[in-house]
Amino acid sequence: AKAKGKNGFQAFQPAMEQRAQKRLKLEANLRRALDLGELELHYQPQIDVRSGRVVGVEALTRWHCRELGHVSPAEFIPVAEETGIIVALGGWVLRTACRQAAAWRDQGLLDTLVHVAVNLSARQTRDGALMDEIRAILDETALPASLLELEITEGVLMENVNANLDLLHGLQAAGIHLSIDDFGTGYSSMAYLKRFPIDQLKIDRSFVHDVPGDGEAIATAIIAMAHSLQLSVVAEGVETLAQLDFLRQAGCDIMQGYYFARPMPAAQLTALLREKRSS
Numbered sequence: 103a104k105a106k107g108k109n110g111f112q113a114f115q116p117a118m119e120q121r122a123q124k125r126l127k128l129e130a131n132l133r134r135a136l137d138l139g140e141l142e143l144h145y146q147p148q149i150d151v152r153s154g155r156v157v158g159v160e161a162l163t164r165w166h167c168r169e170l171g172h173v174s175p176a177e178f179i180p181v182a183e184e185t186g187i188i189v190a191l192g193g194w195v196l197r198t199a200c201r202q203a204a205a206w207r208d209q210g211l212l213d214t215l216v217h218v219a220v221n222l223s224a225r226q227t228r229d230g231a232l233m234d235e236i237r238a239i240l241d242e243t244a245l246p247a248s249l250l251e252l253e254i255t256e257g258v259l260m261e262n263v264n265a266n267l268d269l270l271h272g273l274q275a276a277g278i279h280l281s282i283d284d285f286g287t288g289y290s291s292m293a294y295l296k297r298f299p300i301d302q303l304k305i306d307r308s309f310v311h312d313v314p315g316d317g318e319a320i321a322t323a324i325i326a327m328a329h330s331l332q333l334s335v336v337a338e339g340v341e342t343l344a345q346l347d348f349l350r351q352a353g354c355d356i357m358q359g360y361y362f363a364r365p366m367p368a369a370q371l372t373a374l375l376r377e378k379r380s381s
């Protein structure tokens with residue numbers, strides 16, 4: 103009884119301490135991950151609904167930590183953000199993805215592939231050096247800017263509209279494509295969207311998940327709005343034929359999800375592109 107304390111506070115504290123310990127361990131390991139070569143990019147195909155061709159791939163970071171095993175991006179990306187590790191990590195992601203895209207291009211595998219998409223974090227969008235870094239990477243890899251697409255979440259975009267307008271105009275002027283990720287979860291209005299120089303909206307996975315059902319009306323509305331602004335629409339997280347059928351009928355342009363392919367290592371995607379080319 104004595105050990106329990108007031109409102110079970112003593113029992114609660116060890117759990118909190120454990121969580122703090124775990125987080126410190128994650129952070130310490132994440133700091134070393136780049137140097138130890140523990141990070142890898144996987145690529146998930148994006149399929150054009152009409153032609154059935156792979157028109158893009160999204161680069162997604164994978165971390166196999168020697169101490170902690172596989173850690174999911176949902177767990178380590180927020181830590182990378184809070185600690186600033188994302189600046190180095192994000193630079194590595196950009197460089198690696200551009201290098202890979204340039205290699206695919208040299209192998210003649212990009213005839214149908216229009217772009218390689220890379221996720222930008224909030225911290226990266228606030229980093230004044232980002233534009234220069236991207237220019238240097240494109241230069242170094244000799245990748246045409248039009249083959250690079252950057253994904254920025256709707257939430258990050260709306261956090262600082264004016265600063266992001268400048269950044270996006272700079273990226274657009276450089277010839278880079280821009281896509282709004284997790285669309286429908288934030289608070290942007292059509293009036294705002296019109297001001298941003300963007301190419302594409304990605305319907306958030308949560309809405310696709312609710313098809314058939316409540317997600318249908320939202321997906322339909324997003325597709326109509328995107329098309330009225332001359333933007334293409336990607337549905338992410340497409341897992342079933344029913345979702346594919348509905349989204350196709352609703353006019354969605356591009357789809358991405360386990361129904362088509364999971365994110366895969368570069369070598370595997372290379373094989374897939376070769377196979378698609380010869381068929």
Ligand code: C2E
Binds near residue numbers: 223361
């Ligand atoms: P996101 O940008 O929305 O990426 C899509 C996520 O959905 C990926 O999870 C992908 O593997 C997953 N996914 C794709 N198709 C399906 C499907 O059909 N069903 C389900 N259930 N999931 C599907 P992942 O790779 O675990 O990444 C999670 C999030 O972590 C990403 O969400 C992104 O916000 C962040 N992230 C991953 N890599 C990077 C990176 O290199 N940089 C930054 N800034 N963030 C990253």
Ligand code: CA
Binds near residue numbers: 160221253283
């Ligand atoms: Ca994304």
Ligand code: CA
Binds near residue numbers: 283304307
């Ligand atoms: Ca997304």
Ligand code: CA
Binds near residue numbers: 284
């Ligand atoms: Ca997401």
